[in-house]
Amino acid sequence: MQSKPAVMDHFSTIHTSFIVNFTFSNNITILTGDSGTGKTASFSFIKECMAFNPNILCFNYLDYQKDIKKIISEADNKLIVIDNADILLDNDIRKYISLDGKNQYLIIGRNPKNLFATKENLFELVSRKVGEQTELSIKPYL
Numbered sequence: 013m014q015s016k017p018a019v020m021d022h023f024s025t026i027h028t029s030f031i032v033n034f035t036f037s038n039n040i041t042i043l044t045g046d047s048g049t050g051k052t053a054s055f056s057f058i059k060e061c062m063a064f065n066p067n068i069l070c071f072n073y074l075d076y077q078k079d080i081k082k083i084i085s086e087a088d089n090k091l092i093v094i095d096n097a098d099i100l101l102d103n104d105i106r107k108y109i110s111l112d113g114k115n116q117y118l119i120i121g122r123n124p125k126n127l128f129a130t131k132e133n134l135f136e137l138v139s140r141k142v143g144e145q146t147e148l149s150i151k152p153y154l
Contacts, residue, residue, distance in 0.1 A: 015039040019067055019091045019116040027057040031147040036116070038133050040109065043120045044153060045136040051120050054137065054148050055095040058118075072096050081105045090115045097121030 017036040024033045032054050034041075043051055052072075059070040069087055071080055072095040080100060084092055085108065094100060098121040101109070106126035109117055119127070124134065134153035139146050 015113075017116050018113065019089055023058065023091065025057055025061050026145075027060065029145050030057060031142065031145050032057045033147055033149045034118070035150070036118075039113070040117045040119065040127060040129065040133050041135055041150070042124050042127065042129055042133050043118060043135050043137060043150060044122050044124075049137050050139055050148050051137055052095055055093060055120055058093050067091055068093065070095075071100060073099055076100060081108055084108070084112070084115065088114050091118065092116070093118045093120070095120040098123045 015038060018039050020036065022035050024031070030053070045051060055070065055072060058068065062068045062070055067090055069084075069090045070093045071078070076099065081104065084105075092115050094117065097119045101119075101121075103126045109119075110126070110128040127133070131152070131154050135150040136153045138149050138151050
């Protein structure tokens, strides 16, 4: 399913020796790939930005006891970033996300089931050296 990003087309932040530089082409971006490629590190850098950007809302495995569906259903105009999505998202939440037109999602996980995803939603992390820093960006997965 392809739809324009509802909240932001681009996200960028610098964290010590890392640059996160994501360009979004869809309202639901599923970031997948092998372990150890920097997906959770990217999540951590984005989560730090929640302190000064009210349009970002992050969840990971530490939030497994929260009512995530209730929280996101009450959210409006947020980039909702979910790490460990395979653990946190049940089928009911996945269906809600796939139909949510008021928020944008960056979902980090390996299972796009019940998100009505197509290849346009699947991305992988790419890293490259830029001087002394490592830039993390996303590119289409397939």
